[in-house]
Amino acid sequence: MNNRVNPGFKKELQKFGMSEQWNECFHCGNCTAICPLSENEVLFPRKGIRVIQMGLKDKLASYVEPWMCYYCGECSETCPRDANPGELMMTLRRYLTSVYDWTGMSRKFYTSKWWELSYILFFALLVIVLFLIYLPLRPDAYLMVNESGGVMLNHLVAGISGDQFIRIIEFGDWAMAIIVAFILVSNILNMFYKIILSNKSFKVPFYAYFTEFWRLIYNFVTQSKFSKCDDKNYWVGHMLLMTGYTTMFILVVVALPAFQTEKVVDWYNWQRLLGYYATFGILFFLTVVTIGRIRKKDIKLQYSHSTDWLFIIMLGLTTITGIVLHIFRLAGLPAATYYMYILHLAILVPMIMVEVPFSKWSHLAYRPFAIYFSRLKQVALSKQYSTGLAPAI
């Protein structure tokens, strides 16, 4: 590991939204002391700030602690120098996302709005063009309204049956999921290499990979670390968003035939109830965060990177187009429903393609894996302790 100090490194981090006060820190350690999540073997944020100040790039790449931080903002409130350690951790999460991403796209998106916007526009246009060319609206679409007045969504395309339409959409779903998963998984492997394998100062015992694995699943589902932050409401809100989104994801990818049904099912059916729950969950938290980011009263929402806004806008538009689409369908407006459907996908697809593997949304994987890797490191170090070796810090 290269331990050469690098005064120019700050410029690199400034591209990822590092605040002006980054060098104010004089290492009193109040932030680490007040942090409800910082514990004996996983100390942050002070140490990370020191690494930033010295520009130790390699050390930073192996630094897992930013993922342990859920940004309650207490450190920034306590900081006597207004160095804003919470925001520095946020910057580091953006930076680390780009470090893990071997394709280099993440770095491009975080450091250049134009790159990100072009990429989004490309996928949006791709979706629109593919639909308009290969799945055009049938001329007699106005007839595709069933007896209860709802639009028969799967029968709006010329020349194919409802089943075929579902299969095509499902194929698209899976293709997208596989591409995204491939990039994300390879990035996680890269993260694993940087945090665990490249660090020669400890060696993880083989059994630990299995004995510690439950933490990965447990933390993914419960986000129990997040709940240890003092602001519990925020955890509840995030939980609504997360379960809402996961529900929606399962409905549209795994259970598409049951969700995107021929007929509009009655409101009390599970598909519609789950759909409403998901919509509410996403919309609720999104509204809270949007208001927070505009009002800038809450310290964790004071500083908004362009990617933060883009994420809110994309997810918001996806949700709104989904709702409008649903209303058009209930109202029996086939053509409007179909074009709204295309628009909905033209926002959803680029959002997934940019956010999940390369940007903000990748934290859904990095956070639980970070907890897992950090545990592996701790197990390795505590084993070395008992054999008399000093732990690497």
Added chain:
Amino acid sequence: MEEPRIGVYVCWCGTNIEKVVDVAEVAKAMEKLPNVVLSKNYKYMCSDPGQDLIIKDIKENNLNRIVVSACSPRIHELTFRKTLEKAGLNPYLLQMANIREHVSWVHDDKKAATDKAKSLVAAAVTRVNHHEELQKRTVDINPATLIIGGGIAGLTAALEIADAGKKVFLLEKTNHLGGVVAGIDQSFPYFDSAQQIIQQFIKRIKQHENVEVLLNTKAENITGYVGNFKMPLPMLGIDAELEFGNIIVATGLKPYDPSAIREYGYGYLPNVITSLEFEKMLMSGKIETKDGKTPEDILIIHCVGSRNKNCHEYCSRTCCMTALKFATQLRSALPKANIYQAYADMRSFGKDCEELYLKASQKDIMFLMYDQQKYLPEIRRAPNREKCEMLVEIEEILSGDMVEVPADLVILMTAMEAHEDVKDVARTVGVSLCGNDFFIERHPKLDPVATTTDGVFIAGTCQAPKDIPDSVAQAKAAAARVLSSIDVGQVEIEVTTAFTNEDLCCGCQTCISVCPYKAIGFNEENRVSVVNEILCKGCGTCSSACPTGAIRTRHFTDKQIMSQIEGMLSMTKRKSKKTELEV
């Protein structure tokens, strides 16, 4: 000699003495001692009513010896001597017994403390029986002053005294004036030119009618005493000598030689330079490596030779600010360079110095903290493939990481230390040195520019590391002390000196060899020792060493001391007899 009539006064010192010692009992016990006319206790003897009480008693009861049993004589002996003078008695007919520091403040058993107090006061009473009247003496002060050292402190003091119209001899051992300040570019924290300050001083000194500058001259063979010192100038002729009444020692500092620290490779790595060498570079206007390249990475290492038990344990007090000054100057000279500071603790005390730190820290300078007790940064030559000249390994303690710093130029903030010949100076002027070879002041807080030798003052970095303002302040203070003694024109000299009974002296010269003040000479004609009572401090070393009892110290004669011991034992003797009886 008239019959002694002794008055004893036991002070309460508020509750300081009274709460542990039964003052009434002590006073009562003293009444029984021979020649004691009266014995009283009072709440504050040192207060005006307390002193008036003594004066009244002396007059009414015809007392001729006084014992005050109170605090340390260091605090109030002079007070009570004046009281005796006011009452018309010789001030040396007083003896104090210290029953506060020696009894009430260090004991809590009231009975035992009272007994101890009785012994101490009884000792004072028996001693005072043998006190003799001593007469104060004065000598005239020669208004000329010798200043040793032509640095900023010496120059300041010289100008101050010369401007007051008094003669100054300014000695400088090198061939130029200005000292270390002459080698400094700008001073911290205001970045004003040190050259302007010092060159102006030098110009004025050279033109001053009252200043005689003696370059290439060391202070040697100074004889005499306060008011009347002499120093021969053999290079100007056999009889040439300087005569002066006071001396200001301002011999300054020597920069520490960092080649002793292996880790820094000074002298071996061409681009490792000291702070003073860098000052020269700044004055030349060209910051470059030995190969003439503009350095891209510059590391400043603090505490070189300071605060480490292998070098000097003291802090040199100016290096942190100088390092911050360097960083600031470097940043304006080389806006794109990477500037690093390896510091141990940032000690930017003093007016506007913390502000200097704040400003410097906003100039894109990387501060790295190291532990100067454990791991010093290690400098090595960079391999050829590297762009930089050197690589420095630092155990950075804020992170706990071992980091590597590239460097083209390393500036070592070297310590201030005493000159090698400072011991010769100390011997010549009769001043003591501390463990770090700095001159010791008479009192660190209350008398910081005087020394234990009357007429010898110290100023500047020969006393301790300090910056320009402190050196100047100290030089002016020393000058003020000299001027005030010149103004008085006379100086009171020690009364309690040694003197020889020439009939008893066997001429063995033991006293001469033990005298720390060189106050005893030998009369070859009569083969006897002669005390120079002006140089004598009355320490008593000669008296105790003299095999024949020929040399005695006034106020500390054998008789006085023996009677004091007898008096002290007289109280315990009685008590031990009692215990014997009880047993």
